[in-house]
Amino acid sequence: MLRKLLVAVPLAAAMAGPASAGPSDDPAAVLQALIDSTSSYYLTQSEQNLMMMPDNPALWSLEEGEALFKTPRGPKNVSLEGCDFGKGPGVLEGAYVELPRYFKDTGKVMDLGNRLIHCMKTLQGFPADDPAVKEIHGSKSDHMKLQTYIAAQSNGMPWNPPMDHPLEKAMRDAGEVVFYRRSGPFDFNCAACHGEPGKRVRASVLPYAQDPKEWTKAISWPAFRVGQDNTRSSQHRLRECIWQMRYPPIVAGSDLSIALLSYWTELARGQPAIIPDMKR
Amino acid sequence: MFDTKIRVAAACAALALAGTYATAADVDYTKMTPQELAEYLIFEAKGYKFDAQVQTEGATAKDRLVQDELQKVCTETRNKPSPEQAAKISAAARESIKYPEGDIKLGDWKKGRELAWSGFGYRLDPNFDDHKKSAPGANCYNCHEFAGDRQGGTIGPSLRNYGKLRGTEQPVLKLAYGIIYNAHSMFPCTRMPRQGAKGLLTEAQILDVMAYLFDPESPVNKE
Numbered sequence: 001m002l003r004k005l006l007v008a009v010p011l012a013a014a015m016a017g018p019a020s021a022g023p024s025d026d027p028a029a030v031l032q033a034l035i036d037s038t039s040s041y042y043l044t045q046s047e048q049n050l051m052m053m054p055d056n057p058a059l060w061s062l063e064e065g066e067a068l069f070k071t072p073r074g075p076k077n078v079s080l081e082g083c084d085f086g087k088g089p090g091v092l093e094g095a096y097v098e099l100p101r102y103f104k105d106t107g108k109v110m111d112l113g114n115r116l117i118h119c120m121k122t123l124q125g126f127p128a129d130d131p132a133v134k135e136i137h138g139s140k141s142d143h144m145k146l147q148t149y150i151a152a153q154s155n156g157m158p159w160n161p162p163m164d165h166p167l168e169k170a171m172r173d174a175g176e177v178v179f180y181r182r183s184g185p186f187d188f189n190c191a192a193c194h195g196e197p198g199k200r201v202r203a204s205v206l207p208y209a210q211d212p213k214e215w216t217k218a219i220s221w222p223a224f225r226v227g228q229d230n231t232r233s234s235q236h237r238l239r240e241c242i243w244q245m246r247y248p249p250i251v252a253g254s255d256l257s258i259a260l261l262s263y264w265t266e267l268a269r270g271q272p273a274i275i276p277d278m279k280r
Numbered sequence: 281m282f283d284t285k286i287r288v289a290a291a292c293a294a295l296a297l298a299g300t301y302a303t304a305a306d307v308d309y310t311k312m313t314p315q316e317l318a319e320y321l322i323f324e325a326k327g328y329k330f331d332a333q334v335q336t337e338g339a340t341a342k343d344r345l346v347q348d349e350l351q352k353v354c355t356e357t358r359n360k361p362s363p364e365q366a367a368k369i370s371a372a373a374r375e376s377i378k379y380p381e382g383d384i385k386l387g388d389w390k391k392g393r394e395l396a397w398s399g400f401g402y403r404l405d406p407n408f409d410d411h412k413k414s415a416p417g418a419n420c421y422n423c424h425e426f427a428g429d430r431q432g433g434t435i436g437p438s439l440r441n442y443g444k445l446r447g448t449e450q451p452v453l454k455l456a457y458g459i460i461y462n463a464h465s466m467f468p469c470t471r472m473p474r475q476g477a478k479g480l481l482t483e484a485q486i487l488d489v490m491a492y493l494f495d496p497e498s499p500v501n502k503e
Contacts, residue, residue, distance in 0.1 A: 166310040167309055167310060169310075170309045170310045170312070170314070170317055171309070171317075173314035173317070174309075174312075174314050174317035174318045174321060175318075176314065177314045177315055177317075177318035178318050178321070178322070180355060180358055181318060181347070181355050182347070182351040182354050182355045183344060183345050183346070183347050183351050184344045184345070185344060185402050185473070185478055185480060186402075186419075186473040186478075186480075187350070187351055187354070187471070187473055187474065187478075188471075188473075189355070191358075192435075192471045193435065196435070198434075199433070199434050199435050200433045200434045200435075201422050201423070201433045201435065202421060202422055202431055202432065202433050203431050239406070242328075243403050243404065243406070243407065244403070246344065246402040246403055246404070247328060247344060247345065247404070248328040248329050248330060248332045248341035248342070248344060248345070248404055248405075249328065249329045249332055249404060249405045249406060250327060250328055250329075251326060251327055251328065251329060254321070254325065254326060254327045255309075255321050255325050255327065256321040256322060256325060256327025256328070257327065259317075259318070259321055
């Protein structure tokens with residue numbers, strides 16, 4: 001049943017692999033090609049998840065997201081098909097692997113979540129406090145459905161965040177500083193847990209930030225979090241690591257969060273996105 | 281007159297925005313160094329929720345992001361301080377250590393084992409660790425292996441057979457106490473939290489954890 005859905009995803013028929021120009025329709029094949037090209041305990045740690053990929057529950061989010069995306073909604077009763085995610089209005093193919101990016105109309109570097117909020121408000125006329133705009137976490141949220149659909153149109157394509165605008169570089173470089181900045185009651189930075197290859201926190205195998213082939217899976221969101229029984233976003237993963245670090249909660253969509261996402265996307269440059277992925 | 285009204289309105293709009301959402305309206309990020317921009321995003325652009333509830337009375341969530349000297353030097357050098365910096369760090373760390381009065385007496389290894397296992401404590405919103413309901417743990421297992429009974433992390437060295445390999449003479453115990461209290465005394469810019477110096481564990485708790493490491497009856501030394 002779910003396999004059918006996968007095939008139904010309207011994508012170019014390009015095969016998986018780092019070199020492919022267009023998106024692939026099979027995240028499992030993209031992951032398998034990566035696994036075959038390197039040796040990484042992080043990539044292979046959950047055999048069960050690998051086997052489950054064809055029945056990934058995030059595929060339901062994807063399907064619901066496609067319907068939401070194409071349905072006229074909001075006070076202005078228009079669909080999101082006119083939303084520009086960076087490659088022109090309505091162009092989704094390869095848009096996600098080039099986020100965060102600078103948008104001229106807002107003058108800001110935005111991630112997928114922020115861009116969706118922008119279009120829901122300006123294009124569809126949703127007020128800022130509408131649940132469609134405001135609820136950003138959980139499989140039931142419009143955000144996670146839409147994000148999964150949009151991001152999946154970049155499955156198998158190499159991360160390629162543009163660094164043409166000075167703001168994009170500024171955000172990425174500030175993100176690098178934040179990644180290595182030690183603070184909090186435990187003196188942690190991100191590198192404390194992601195700064196060495198092949199390490200574990202208890203039973204969890206940690207992705208190494210300087211290994212793009214591991215890091216591409218680490219940043220491949222939306223993904224279905226098996227342990228949480230929900231489709232989750234990059235912003236949600238960020239929030240969780242920040243919580244483990246004993247920091248105050250990060251504001252989703254803040255420039256701080258975008259800076260971190262800009263740097264973490266840079267770290268996976270050139271490696272193929274696996275979307276939707278499955279994680280522990 | 282008309283002009284003033286517009287300006288006031290604009291100022292109000294900016295204020296309203298600042299309260300809810302980070303805005304880059306009046307600063308040029310591209311004119312800042314990456315370090316300046318990072319500090320700006322953390323402290324001025326409301327990247328973290330500084331009004332979040334914390335466990336420590338009198339402290340604020342914002343305090344947690346303000347770096348002390350050690351955090352600054354270890355950040356700037358990416359944990360590779362120069363020999364001079366390293367000497368200063370370890371001297372300051374040794375200075376920070378308050379040893380128990382008299383000889384070091386090991387506590388209860390069973391309590392130590394539970395402390396070493398517990399990852400509870402100091403986490404904030406969205407899942408606040410209420411220290412009134414349960415005392416914070418020591419988080420050791422996240423990074424260390426102790427014995428075969430529970431899987432530990434590999435970020436720090438394995439501590440299997442710790443006491444069996446080292447014995448329990450006072451100088452050995454004193455060294456271990458110092459490392460748990462403030463590991464920078466021995467390993468400048470280590471990733472290990474400063475359990476004693478930052479008030480994360482009490483003296484009695486450190487002695488319990490040490491019993492887990494050194495007590496001949498502890499599973500750590502029973503393999």
